[in-house]
Amino acid sequence: MCTNSSMTKKLYIETVGCQMNVLDSELVVASLRKEGYELTDCTADADTILFNTCSVRQHAEDKIYSALGRLKHAKQTHPDKVIGVLGCMAQKDQRLVFERAPYVDLVVGPGQIHQVPRLVKEARAGAGQQLEVSLGRKEGSRDAIQRSHASFDPLRDPAMRPTPYQAYVRIMIGCDKFCTYCIVPNVRGPEQSRPPSEILAEAHQLASEGCKEIILLGQTVNSYRYRHGDRTTRLSDLLYELQEVDGIERIRFITNYPKDMTDDLLAAVRDLPKSSRYLHVPVQSGSDRVLERMKRGYTVDEYRAMLGRVRDWIPGVAVTSDFIVGFCGETDEDFAQTCKLVRQLRFKNSYIFKYSERPGTKGAERFPDDVPDAVKKARNNQLLAIQNAISEEDNQPFLGRQVEVLVEGPSKAALKREKQTGPPPVGPGKPAGPLQLTGRTRCDRIVVFEGNRRQIGQLLPVTIYDANALTLFGTVVTQHAGPELFALSSGNRPMNRL
Numbered sequence: 001m002c003t004n005s006s007m008t009k010k011l012y013i014e015t016v017g018c019q020m021n022v023l024d025s026e027l028v029v030a031s032l033r034k035e036g037y038e039l040t041d042c043t044a045d046a047d048t049i050l051f052n053t054c055s056v057r058q059h060a061e062d063k064i065y066s067a068l069g070r071l072k073h074a075k076q077t078h079p080d081k082v083i084g085v086l087g088c089m090a091q092k093d094q095r096l097v098f099e100r101a102p103y104v105d106l107v108v109g110p111g112q113i114h115q116v117p118r119l120v121k122e123a124r125a126g127a128g129q130q131l132e133v134s135l136g137r138k139e140g141s142r143d144a145i146q147r148s149h150a151s152f153d154p155l156r157d158p159a160m161r162p163t164p165y166q167a168y169v170r171i172m173i174g175c176d177k178f179c180t181y182c183i184v185p186n187v188r189g190p191e192q193s194r195p196p197s198e199i200l201a202e203a204h205q206l207a208s209e210g211c212k213e214i215i216l217l218g219q220t221v222n223s224y225r226y227r228h229g230d231r232t233t234r235l236s237d238l239l240y241e242l243q244e245v246d247g248i249e250r251i252r253f254i255t256n257y258p259k260d261m262t263d264d265l266l267a268a269v270r271d272l273p274k275s276s277r278y279l280h281v282p283v284q285s286g287s288d289r290v291l292e293r294m295k296r297g298y299t300v301d302e303y304r305a306m307l308g309r310v311r312d313w314i315p316g317v318a319v320t321s322d323f324i325v326g327f328c329g330e331t332d333e334d335f336a337q338t339c340k341l342v343r344q345l346r347f348k349n350s351y352i353f354k355y356s357e358r359p360g361t362k363g364a365e366r367f368p369d370d371v372p373d374a375v376k377k378a379r380n381n382q383l384l385a386i387q388n389a390i391s392e393e394d395n396q397p398f399l400g401r402q403v404e405v406l407v408e409g410p411s412k413a414a415l416k417r418e419k420q421t422g423p424p425p426v427g428p429g430k431p432a433g434p435l436q437l438t439g440r441t442r443c444d445r446i447v448v449f450e451g452n453r454r455q456i457g458q459l460l461p462v463t464i465y466d467a468n469a470l471t472l473f474g475t476v477v478t479q480h481a482g483p484e485l486f487a488l489s490s491g492n493r494p495m496n497r498l
């Protein structure tokens with residue numbers, strides 16, 4: 001049971017959707033901590049309840065409206081609680097959120113999240129419902145629309161990251177590709193790249209806080225271009241600059257747009273020691289007819305040629321993809337072509353989604369959502385089974401090999417155990433017992449192994465002894481570490497290792 005015994009203001013925040021939302025929530029939490037808030041995982045305890053929402057699929061929206069429905073009674077009995085809806089669904093639905101849940105106090109689009117502390121304060125002071133959203137794609141000049149979305153990242157909160165050793169860094173926002181199924185260009189606005197100097201400053205800051213890996217974010221991250229005077233910084237240039245940041249050991253970037261996979265970028269990934277040998281490049285379908293309806297801008301052969309270049313440039317690279325099954329008009333033959341493509345291209349893994357019609361997109365306007373849900377589900381399962389078999393086969397060559405793992409923290413199983421039995425005792429005199437840990441290789445493969453809490457955040461050599469479709473299992477290679485010599489005159493600073 002939750003009890004709010006302290007006088008500190010409590011914040012409950014729930015995040016759905018992509019990495020952009022995870023990062024946005026980190027920023028909201030950091031800004032509210034400055035106002036004296038502490039996090040709680042209990043809505044009954046909270047003074048402010050925020051939902052950071054996604055509108056890429058109907059299911060994600062339905063979940064939020066149900067969660068809001070469950071808060072109706074709490075708001076009636078505690079009218080001083082502030083309830084807010086942030087993110088993509090807030091931008092898309094705007095006043096509709098107030099109509100469907102009249103007790104909501106704030107609706108804030110992703111381009112306006114820097115305003116959340118002020119809006120919470122105003123709502124709490126009785127100023128009534130607060131709506132802050134960015135301009136729609138037809139509601140002004142490109143410049144005005146861009147400005148209304150620009151909300152780059154002034155504050156970070158390490159406690160909100162997936163692990164303290166990994167952090168997302170937004171390098172661009174928005175999207176101009178307008179794939180017909182996708183709501184992102186409407187809710188996240190035009191494509192805008194962030195100045196390299198700001199990205200570098202943020203990377204240095206993160207490194208000084210102990211972060212080891214940064215994950216660069218953009219809807220089409222490889223479209224990154226920042227023009228200053230007559231110079232243009234591309235993603236490859238940025239990778240070279242980030243390579244020099246001391247303390248940062250690994251750099252990943254997601255999500256890539258197939259048509260913007262240039263040779264300079266592939267060369268950077270191949271040549272830079274800190275760059276992960278992992279690329280997420282969604283193809284979405286194996287049928288040209290479907291790709292054209294999706295307005296993806298490439299054919300299957302063009303994608304295949306791009307992937308060939310990727311694999312030629314970067315030996316050992318791991319490539320993952322997204323697929324949408326059951327897009328409008330997708331026939332059995334179209335789907336068979338997708339299955340064939342997955343068998344041919346052998347992705348490390350694929351994220352498979354059933355098509356969900358999004359009002360406001362060209363897809364919803366132009367094409368009926370005519371593939372029955374049962375067919376979408378069956379295709380989803382079939383494609384997943386094909387991909388899983390490939391992933392399992394492709395993980396077998398790792399058996400007996402040594403890989404370098406960045407240790408992220410306790411495995412899911414260990415976390416579950418801790419939830420049931422409580423965390424193990426730590427502190428002076430308490431042995432740090434064995435713990436199942438998880439981490440990733442440079443090619444983004446998940447590795448689970450037995451270790452101890454002190455190893456979290458380290459890069460460790462691990463030998464693999466088993467593998468399934470999603471996970472490699474290994475043992476840490478124990479290295480002999482010799483005693484350190486200390487110079488009498490320099491306090492505790494270590495000299496040369498023996």
Ligand code: SF4
Nearest residue numbers: 175177178179182184
């Ligand atoms: S590239 Fe297409 S799918 Fe990706 S965010 Fe842009 S519009 Fe959406």
